[in-house]
Amino acid sequence: MKKFYVTTPIYYVNSEPHIGSAYTTIVADIVARYKRMMGYDVFFLTGTDEHGQKVMQSAELKGISPKEFADELSNKFRVLWEEMGITNDYFVRTTDEQHEKTVQKIVKKLKDNGDIYKGKYEGNYCISCESFFNDDEVILKDGKKLCPDCGKELKWVEEENYFFKLSKYNDALLKLYEENPEFVEPEFRKNEMLSLLKKGLNDISITRTTFNWGIPVPDDPKHVVYVWVDALINYISAIGYEESEKFKKYWPADVHFIGKEINRFHSLIWPAILMAANIELPKKIFAHGWLTVNGEKISKSKGNAVDPRILMNAYGKDAIRYYLLRDITFGRDGDFSEDNLITRYNADLANDLSNLVHRTLSMLDKYFDGIILEPDKIEKVDDELHTLIEKNSKKYFEFMDKYQFTHALEALWEIIRFSNKYIDLTEPWKLGKDESKKDRLSTVMYNLADSIRNISILVSPIMPETSEKILKKLNYNKDHINFENIKNGGLHTGVKISRGEPVFQRLDMEKWEKVIKTNNEIKEEKNNENVIELIEINDFKKVQLKVAKVITAEPIPKSKKLLKLMLNDGSKENRQILAGISKFYKPEDLIGKNIIIVANLKPAKLMGQISNGMLLAAKNGDDLTILTTDKNIEPGSIIS
Structure with missing residues (x-):
């Protein structure tokens, strides 16, 4: 049986998955399903990239270890792919023991072959992109050097590093491109790489010493392998490099699907590393364009880093898959409208x-x-x-x-x-x-x-x-x-069909509510929040406000926000309410306080417990203050 090995990039765990990261995974899944339909033995790989300074800093901000941070984010990718029906055969993580051993094996092989040497690196470093940039690549603005990819300020870094002799493989890469014109697609992405090759490649730094969240270099553990070199090796570590039957069966990969922003790593550095390690090259690198949403770059600040679940819950998985392939020319930038x-x-x-x-x-x-x-x-x-x-x-x-x-x-x-x-x-x-x-x-x-x-x-x-x-x-x-x-006349006769409901029902545009909000819609909603709607006195009279004294207060198990309060509100039995105030008040500080509650609010069930009312509080920025009485007053007193 013919084999086919397809991969996605492994996704960096610095942020949660969104429709942009789902795009490549959906495409790879479609290719995997197509090849299975065509009779191929398919191996489909995806996973997460988990080392590097950015992950370490994000973990520190959350007060947890880098491994805990990586576990949490990696699982979000894994669960989302399962919910989306992605049919990957393996989910690799760069924190897997097998992967770490493979990275060390490759680095040692390159050292032994004389393709790695120790030197000193000085350069402009972007922590966000985990990349170095030459002076002619950086953006100068207001006297600051900014990253040409993400726009964040660059840091000047001087450190002892190991370097890979990338320049040694410049001619071999040129020959590869000439003899295999379809090695990198689309053609305009290949031409971008050829332009870099014709200028001449420089040796690259492949280790770091300023942090330790990475894979230690064999025999020199104060150095950790640069996150991008570490990440690239996943394509062979996941299938058991170098002696496993799986590796012998599936390598070389038939296609690496990637985004255009990581083309240089995959189309120049990765094949050079494989050449140096005497490993067969993948057959194709396909670098697709960026996905925007409603004409805007995907970002949390713009509110358009859309969770694919939201779209799929509204339109169905298949409609999203169809639209992404039907309306967006694969390889070019495209807009999700x-x-x-x-x-x-x-x-x-x-x-x-x-x-x-x-x-x-x-x-x-x-x-x-x-x-x-x-x-x-x-x-x-x-x-x-x-x-x-x-x-x-x-x-x-x-x-x-x-x-x-x-x-x-x-x-x-x-x-x-x-x-x-x-x-x-x-x-x-x-x-x-x-x-x-x-x-x-x-x-x-x-x-x-x-x-x-x-x-x-x-x-x-x-x-x-x-x-x-x-x-x-x-x-x-x-x-x-x-x-x-797939042929004419292949339909069985004499069998009974089942009509059922239509496969797709038309969306009624007069009633349909879109799930992605544009910047203007978000601004309009925020403006509406500041609009005061006037009410009549009879509207206000519908709300019954009472004074209530806190008798007991305790946290709700498994809840980070809720406290359970037992109140004396002047009635024969105590009243229980739940309030999301544990970030602002300790339970013991509330006992004995006279608070104001909405007494005629419909009961609600939260975390398996009944909340029979709501307390009033005022918010000022990130702080919150419960409304209390300035004099001692009988519980149950009506506020009017």
Whole structure:
């Protein structure tokens, strides 16, 4: 069996996953599913990059160890990929023992070969990007040197380092690019790397001594391996370099999918390290563009670092996967526009695909009690449909093999659109009224159902859940998803279909609420928070405010915010309320205080406990103060 090894970059645990980091993972998953459908033995790798100064500093700010910090963030990536239905075969972490041993083995091999030497590094260092920059690369602003990638201020660093002789492999890399013109794609990304090669590469620093959160260099543990060199080696450590059967079976990788910002590391440094270690090179590096959201760069401060769960809960996993590949040309920068997503959802998924399936199965129900009959009377239009399916299936395969996903989906949608047109051309509703044309009607319905079967297989790598739903309606299961089953006339007869509900329902734009807010919408919401809405006296009278004395106060187990208060509010029985004030008050400081509560608030259940009311407090910045009375007053006194 043919093998295929596909990887994503391993994601740095300095921030939580968002739709941008999910993009590469979704693409790799689609390729893995496609290759499995095509009969390949696939190994699909993803994971997290967990060493470096930035992780160490973030952990210190949280008051936890770097390993604890990395464990928490790495798990968020792992759980999200599971929830998204990503079919990776392994999840590698750079803190894995196997990975650390492999990194040390490679570094030792390079040292033994004379490709690593000790020297002193002086240069502009960006802690955020974990990268050094030459003076001609930095941005000068207000007398400060800024990082050309992230814009943060650079730090001048002088330290003893080990260096890798990258310059030694300049000519070998040029030869690689000349002899393998498709080694780096898209072509314009390859040309960027060729430009750097023609200028000449400098040796690079591959260790650090100013912090210790990293993999120690063999025989010189005060040095830790530079996070980017450490990270690159995951592609071989995860499959058991160097003697394991898995490594022998799957290496070299068929494709590394990466973002364009890390192209230099993967397309120049990584192959040079492999050359130095006498390891076969990967077959292809594919560096895609950046994803923006509604025209803006993804960032927490802009509020558009969207959790993919939010999108998938609103539109479904398959709709997001389809949109990312249909509307964004893979390799170039692309924009995730929710408006465009909705347009695609209604036009392509609801109107074209779902409508085709539901119309066809409804007519099968109506005319043949849901039973698929043998085709009988063939006409020219049937041959047109069959020819188009054959031609476009071939185009689909060619485009998928080249990672031209937008073109592949366009080829598939030509089949869907012509199948819808085939209904209009054959007019089954007229054939159904004439008993003498039942043989022609059975042929038309067979061809439509068979077309849908082919479509469901072709669409399966991109929309796996949708594919299985459609196949189930035709009385197939996911075992039918195989390229050998993509052919005209492959539909079983004599079986009963299950129409069910439409696969996609149109979104009603008058009622639909978008889940991504633009900057203007966020600003408008904030402005609305400052607008005071005037109320009538009768509105105020609906709220019953009472004085209550705190009798006991204690924390709620497993809650970081809530305290449980037992109050004397003048009634026969004490009242229990829960309040999120543990950050501001210790339980013992509250006992005996007279506080103000909303007494007629509907009870709520929090952390398994009932809260029967709410206390009043005022917030000033990050501080919070409970409202109390300035004189001793009887509990239960009404505030009016």
